[in-house]
Amino acid sequence: MLRLEHVSKNFGKAGVFEVTLELAPGEIMAVLGASGSGKTTLLNLVAGLLKPDTGRIFLGPEEVTHHPPEQRGLAYVFQDHALWPHLSALEHLLLVMKKPNREAAHHLLERVGLAGLDARKPHQLSGGQKQRVALARALAAKPRLLLLDEPYSALDPVLREELRLEVASLLRAEHVSALHVTHDPDEALAVADRVAVMEGGRIVQVDTPTQVYTQPQTLSAARAFGRLNLLPVQVQNGWVQLNGLAWAVEGLQSGSGLLAFRYEDLRPEPEGFPAKVLAVYGGRGERLCRVNLGIGEAVVKLQAEPGEEVRLSPTGRLRVFETNR
Numbered sequence: 001m002l003r004l005e006h007v008s009k010n011f012g013k014a015g016v017f018e019v020t021l022e023l024a025p026g027e028i029m030a031v032l033g034a035s036g037s038g039k040t041t042l043l044n045l046v047a048g049l050l051k052p053d054t055g056r057i058f059l060g061p062e063e064v065t066h067h068p069p070e071q072r073g074l075a076y077v078f079q080d081h082a083l084w085p086h087l088s089a090l091e092h093l094l095l096v097m098k099k100p101n102r103e104a105a106h107h108l109l110e111r112v113g114l115a116g117l118d119a120r121k122p123h124q125l126s127g128g129q130k131q132r133v134a135l136a137r138a139l140a141a142k143p144r145l146l147l148l149d150e151p152y153s154a155l156d157p158v159l160r161e162e163l164r165l166e167v168a169s170l171l172r173a174e175h176v177s178a179l180h181v182t183h184d185p186d187e188a189l190a191v192a193d194r195v196a197v198m199e200g201g202r203i204v205q206v207d208t209p210t211q212v213y214t215q216p217q218t219l220s221a222a223r224a225f226g227r228l229n230l231l232p233v234q235v236q237n238g239w240v241q242l243n244g245l246a247w248a249v250e251g252l253q254s255g256s257g258l259l260a261f262r263y264e265d266l267r268p269e270p271e272g273f274p275a276k277v278l279a280v281y282g283g284r285g286e287r288l289c290r291v292n293l294g295i296g297e298a299v300v301k302l303q304a305e306p307g308e309e310v311r312l313s314p315t316g317r318l319r320v321f322e323t324n325r
């Protein structure tokens with residue numbers, strides 16, 4: 001559906017962007033990465049708002065590298081809603097529909113939670129409502145590809161969850177592909193078939209959300225999903241010492257690195273290494289403990305009480321990343 005072949009853009013001192021990427025028809029891909037990693041640049045290049053220095057962009061079989069945005073058959077929802085001040089919510093949709101249909105436009109507004117607001121103009125809508133008009137307009141155009149840049153950032157958590165599932169189901173029903181930039185790992189897990197992690201203008205990993213969560217290939221990929229402990233360690237021939245016990249690790253084989261593990265990657269085990277529970281948090285229906293592991297403090301999903309001495313063991317191989325990555 002979408003193919004980028006060595007698409008590059010040189011921003012001089014701000015760095016070089018270079019990406020090769022493929023998106024299947026109907027696929028929803030989340031784009032995660034730290035601020036400044038190149039997520040918006042990727043969308044701008046695909047949309048035609050930015051010209052690449054080298055490389056080629058295809059939509060389906062057609063090369064669109066030099067096509068202006070309006071000839072690319074895609075829709076985008078960026079953070080500034082770009083609504084027309086003189087048009088009502090309904091008129092925004094009618095204007096972009098190939099066959100304008102008031103009934104269908106009305107129904108779409110209802111599906112994004114704007115029932116009864118058909119006649120409102122942008123200045124009569126809240127920020128979150130404007131964002132939803134922009135989303136409904138993008139969907140009304142029936143694009144082959146939808147580009148989303150933090151589309152739910154102005155919404156409260158309940159509405160955000162409702163809407164992201166509703167939009168994902170609309171996209172799947174219409175078989176529309178989407179590139180979805182987000183900072184929110186829950187959003188990527190909820191809607192994306194695959195996740196692309198960006199770092200320094202490049203894609204460092206493309207995989208299913210579960211694979212990126214459990215097998216991150218770089219430190220930035222590990223960070224993208226949160227729920228992460230990072231402890232400085234010394235690795236010797238693939239082993240680290242944790243409170244007097246040696247554990248095999250993967251990744252860095254020797255030298256200083258960062259031991260990276262999720263809250264659920266350690267579990268109680270009589271043969272494990274000793275740790276002391278410092279504090280207990282009640283997060284989202286689960287119990288999280290801050291523990292002292294001897295080499296530093298970490299958060300672990302654990303049923304324990306403050307002050308308790310526990311023994312912990314990794315559920316799988318722990319990973320160490322080079323400190324400078």
Ligand SMILES: Nc1ncnc2c1ncn2[C@@H]1O[C@H](COP(=O)(O)OP(=O)(O)OP(=O)(O)O)[C@@H](O)[C@H]1O
Binds near residue numbers: 014035037042
């Ligand atoms: N037109 C431009 N001219 C010069 N540098 C640019 C331009 N556009 C982007 N950059 C630089 O390219 C890098 C990537 O920017 P981009 O906006 O794509 O990041 P991002 O991942 O979307 O960040 P954020 O999450 O903060 O929105 C940054 O270092 C930015 O300063």
